[in-house]
Amino acid sequence: xxxxxxxxxxxxxxxxxxxxxxxxxxxxxxxxxxxxxxxxxxxxxxxxxxxxxxxxxxxxxxxxxxxxxxxxxxxxxxxxxxxxxxxxxxxxxxxxxxxxxxxxxxxxxxxxxxxxxxxxxxxxxxxxxxxxxxxxxxxxxxxxxxxxxxxxxxxxxxxxxxxxxxxxxxxxxxxxxxxxxxxxxxxxxxxxxxxxxxxxxxx
Numbered sequence: 451x452x453x454x455x456x457x458x459x460x461x462x463x464x465x466x467x468x469x470x471x472x473x474x475x476x477x478x479x480x481x482x483x484x485x486x487x488x489x490x491x492x493x494x495x496x497x498x499x500x501x502x503x504x505x506x507x508x509x510x511x512x513x514x515x516x517x518x519x520x521x522x523x524x525x526x527x528x529x530x531x532x533x534x535x536x537x538x539x540x541x542x543x544x545x546x547x548x549x550x551x552x553x554x555x556x557x558x559x560x561x562x563x564x565x566x567x568x569x570x571x572x573x574x575x576x577x578x579x580x581x582x583x584x585x586x587x588x589x590x591x592x593x594x595x596x597x598x599x600x601x602x603x604x605x606x607x608x609x610x611x612x613x614x615x616x617x618x619x620x621x622x623x624x625x626x627x628x629x630x631x632x633x634x635x636x637x638x639x640x641x642x643x644x645x646x647x648x649x650x651x652x653x
Contacts, residue, residue, distance in 0.1 A: 455484055461504030506562050515566030520553030523573035525638055530580045531557040538580050541630035552634050568610040579603045581618040
């Protein structure tokens, strides 16, 4: 099998070991024929797209459901990807230490998405993405009916067909853990206030 041919099962192409005698070849990233010649005809383009889709399917079969940081079920699940991981987990740890039933999940792949996300989301009362993307706030004109959600929230809604909300900022800087912690408190209520009311009632 030539280095530029596709496996009909996985869409992958074989690769020789670097420096292997006879392993030299030229490969283009453009749409090409099975002989690695650049092509613009409809059949070559269609075949190339089908092979790329099979590569993604082959990758998806190797993915596992992401682990939940915190309890496997609760009142709130924060979902992030990329550079938000550290800030989210720090905020979640602080909130959990104060009695909040909040957990988080970090995505490493968006295309394809890992399996089992819907089953994880269903174990939480609320699922909210934390994103360095733009989204309309709930107080903007037209919200919430025409509210523009952040991109990861849209993707997860379409993928799981479940209610996924978002909290996002585009300040040109990383999101601080304190801001995420404050959003947890806003969504789940101030536990300190609740404790004071309970103690006052008991007294």
